[in-house]
Amino acid sequence: MAINGVEGSKHTAADLELLDSLSARQLMDFRNHMYNPGYIAANAGMFLDHEWIDIRSLRQHLAVPVPCASLDAPSTRPIVPDPVSRSHHFFRPISNHIRSL
Numbered sequence: 001m002a003i004n005g006v007e008g009s010k011h012t013a014a015d016l017e018l019l020d021s022l023s024a025r026q027l028m029d030f031r032n033h034m035y036n037p038g039y040i041a042a043n044a045g046m047f048l049d050h051e052w053i054d055i056r057s058l059r060q061h062l063a064v065p066v067p068c069a070s071l072d073a074p075s076t077r078p079i080v081p082d083p084v085s086r087s088h089h090f091f092r093p094i095s096n097h098i099r100s101l
Contacts, residue, residue, distance in 0.1 A: 015055045027053075030061050
């Protein structure tokens with residue numbers, strides 16, 4: 001039986017897309033944020049798949065907005081620099097930081 005439209009998973013297709021886009025390191029950081037080391041060690045098998053992940057908590061941890069129809073359109077809001085870091089070099093395009101091969 002399909003749960004939320006994805007066969008054999010409690011996660012939606014959008015949830016699985018988010019999970020697939022994350023590195024193992026990001027998922028481990030989230031796991032370590034949510035559970036203490038003793039619990040992780042005692043329940044290591046629980047973390048072999050993605051079913052333990054609460055997507056709402058993961059999105060909050062990553063500060064990833066919840067997808068909705070209104071967010072599909074590109075944003076027209078200007079990017080406002082962080083008031084703490086006003087140095088101009090933080091806002092250069094990434095291509096300025098990548099060396100040519």
